[in-house]
Amino acid sequence: MKIIKLSLIAAAVIGLNACSLDGDDGTNGVNGQDGAPGQDGSNGLTSLTVQTNLPVGNANCPNSGVQIDSGLDSDADGTLAASEVTSTSFVCAPGTTSVESAEILTSLNNNWFVQGQQEVAQAKQTWLEATSGISLPASSAQVTQYQTSSSVEQQALIAQLKGSAKNVILFIGDGMGISTVTAARILEGQMNGGLGEENNLSFDTFPFSGLAKTYNVDAQTPDSAGTMTAMVSGVKTDVGVIGVDEDIVRGDCSTVTGNELVTALELAEIAGKSTGIISTARITHATPAATYAKSADRNWEDISDMPEEVVTLGCKDIADQLVNFEDYLEARFDGLDVDGIEVAMGGGRRHFLPRDEAFNSPDAVSGVEGDRTDGRDLTAEWQAKYSAGMYVYDEASFNTINTETTERVFGLFNESHMQYDADRPNDVAGEPTVAQMTETAIKVLDNNPEGFFLMVESGRIDHSHHAGSAYGALTDTIAFAEAVAVADDLTNDSDTLIIVTADHGHVFTIAGYPKRGNPILGKVVGVGQTEPALAADDLPYTTLGYTNGRGFRDFGDEVTNADATYAFDPDTGRKDLTDVDTTSPGFHQEALVPTSSETHSGEDVGIYAKGPGAFLVNGTNEQNMIYHIMDYASDLKQKAEDKL
Structure with missing residues (x-):
């Protein structure tokens, strides 16, 4: 029966459907009137969010960061009480990795690091073979009283050299390629009344020298960030990154974590030595920054240089990393207690001051000197942290x-870079020379009986070459050599290793066939001649020139600032120099290829050394070997591990 009933119902439905297909739809009825509005509901609770900056050492963010609390304002007082917090999250700075003392060098298995160690071993063997049966040179170490007659004795003396350098001074002539050293040597000699070629710069007389290959991991022609990182960490890396290895992605600060390198300055700090950095460039610029900072981009000198998303991730700008170096280093190593960098001198005030006229220095040259957009005055923070400084x-x-x-x-002696040495007298409030800064630094650092590590950079050699001014580059090189001489006079060969080198060269040439004693900044005058030689275009030409760059400019004797050329468009190609004084400070050499700025070169650069471990400098080396020489001479890694 149930089956029959269901069938009847189904048939009825089918029938109704069939009927509906046959008839037309009726017209719609008139809409009824709207009902009266209902009463408003009660107001909901306000959602609040509070961000709290976390210092270095915080349990949730060991390397600093931001705590974000959110919840509903249940008592409607406009503040988020602890009892109202329903969600807490953290954005932590990823810039450092905490490691145990046994892992003080995270680069131990890095191929570049291992290669550098192998080069040191080979250099020792080369020296053994070359000096078998003779005494150690007087400048090598305090073991000159021994006469060696066998390789066994030689090896024993080499073993004594390891770790015997109480002090290490690394001098960097930024952009000081071989041709720059040669031309500066000649110019200094001619300025002193000689022919020039016979002259020696202070470091020319160092007993050990060699060459360094300057390429970066990803570049045939390098930049200063990658090259300096190699020299102070023992690991070659990419263009444009600071204190990190080649696994970094430039501009992506989330890739910094786990790729940080430990520098010679950091090891010296951990070992209890005093530390210092000097630069005539901004103290946050690539070369000095590589000694203390970890950054996915060399250009992040202050927070205003960083993309908003990078700041949100908690990455720190380079100026902040300098002022808070002590805190950040301690956060990376469990139980570490250091006292921070004792001496830091250079340019770059703008990266430490807020973008507010009220914070201008007395000698500010801009309407608003500072660049920082976070309102922080890092100079005041440094003074609060180090009240005795x-x-x-x-x-x-x-x-x-x-x-x-x-x-x-x-x-901090200038808003941006310090002055070119030729232009230094024009500084508004005056500034010290690189030699004066070096002397002061050594005398302050030398108060520590454990010794010191000091890096000194002459950064404006590079900048003058970029501007196409040989005069500026060479006079800055001469000033740099004077700083090396000061350091040599103030220290002892028996306990101080001094290394002088460059990060890279420039496309700077010494050409033609000028006669002996011809002014190095002058036009080519051939042997036996009194008039300038003419090229195939019947025009005279200078001994010094650039393969590329901004080209010719004649500012005469009045303009000593090489950067004045940037106010004009590049002017390359041949010029008639017949009536031009090419020896004047304002003359800029001709360039073959027009570029907005003259470029680096990929050539090898010189290494000059004296003191304990200096004998390891010989032949042609990978640039990262310089770190390993410093480590061998001062035993930095072992002494640092002993402190942890």
């Missing part, structure tokens, strides 16, 4: 430093 910003305050009693010095 001295912050100096001009020549007068620099001259008040008492090197016997001053514990630390922070000097």
Whole structure:
């Protein structure tokens, strides 16, 4: 029966459907009136979010960061009480990796690092073979009283050299290629009344020398960030990154974690030595920054240079990393207690001051000197952190430093880079020379019986070459050589390793067939001639020139700032120099290929060394070997591990 009933119902439905297909739809009825509005509901609770900056050492963010609390304002008082927090998250700075003391060098298995160690071993063997049966050179170490007659004795003496350097000084002539050294040597000699070629710069007389290959992991012609990272960490890396290995992705700060390198300066700091950095460039520029910072981009000198998403991730700008170097280094190593960098001097005030006219220095040249967009005055933060230290910003305050009693010095002598040496007298408030800064640094650092590590960069050699001014580059090189001489005079060969080198060269040439003693900045005058030689286009030409760059400019004697050329368009190609004084400070050499700025070169650069471990400098080397020489001479890694 159930089956029959269901069938009847189904048939009825089918029938109704069939009927509906036959008839037309009726017209719609008129809409009824809207009902009266209902009462408003009660207001909901306000959602609140609070961000709290976390310092280095925080349990949730060991390397600093931001804590984000959110919840509903249940008591409607406009503040988020602890009882109202329903969600907490953290954005932590990824810039450092905590490691145990046994892993002090995260680069031990890096191929570049291993290769550098092998080069040191080979250099020792080369020296053994070359000196078998003779005494150690007097400048090598304090073992000259021994006469060696066998390889066994030689090896014993080499073993004594390991770790015997109490002090290490690394001098970097930024952009100081071989041709720059040669031309500066000649110019200095001619300025002193000689023919020039017979002259020696201070480091030319160092007993050991060799060459360094400057390429970066990803570039045939390098930049300073990659080359300096190699020299102070023992690991070659990519263009444009600071203190990290080649696994980094430039511009992606999330890739910094796990790829940080430990530098010679950091090892010296951990080992209890005093540390210092000097540069005539901005102290946040690539070369000095590589000693203390870890950055996915060399251009992140202050927070205003960083993309917003990078700041949100908690990455730190380079200026912040300098001022808070002590805290960040301690956060990376469990139980570490260091006292921070004792001496830091250079240019770059703008990266430490807020973008607010009220914070301008007395000698500010811009309407608003500072660049920082986070409102922080890092010079004030440094002074609060190191109340016994001295912050100096001009020549007068620099001259008040008492090197016997001053514990630390922070000097920022210009808004951007310091002046070219030729242009230094024009500085608004005056600034010290690189030699004066070197002398002061050594006298302050030398108060530590454990010794010191000091890096000195002459950064404006590079900048003058970029501007196409040989005069500026060579006079800065001469000033740099004077700083090396000061360091040599103030230290002892028996306990101080001094290395002088460059990060890269420039497309700077010494050409033609000028006679002996011909002014190095002058036009080519051939042997036996008195008039300038003419090229195939019947025009005279200079001994010095550039393969590419901004080209000819004649500012005469009045303009000593090489950067003045940037106010004009490049002017390359041949010029009639017949009536031009090419020896004047304002003359810029001709360039073959027009570019907005003259470029680096991929040539090898010189290494000059004296003191314990200097004998390891010989032949042609990978640039990262320089770190391994410093480590061998001062035993930095082992001494650092002993402190942990």
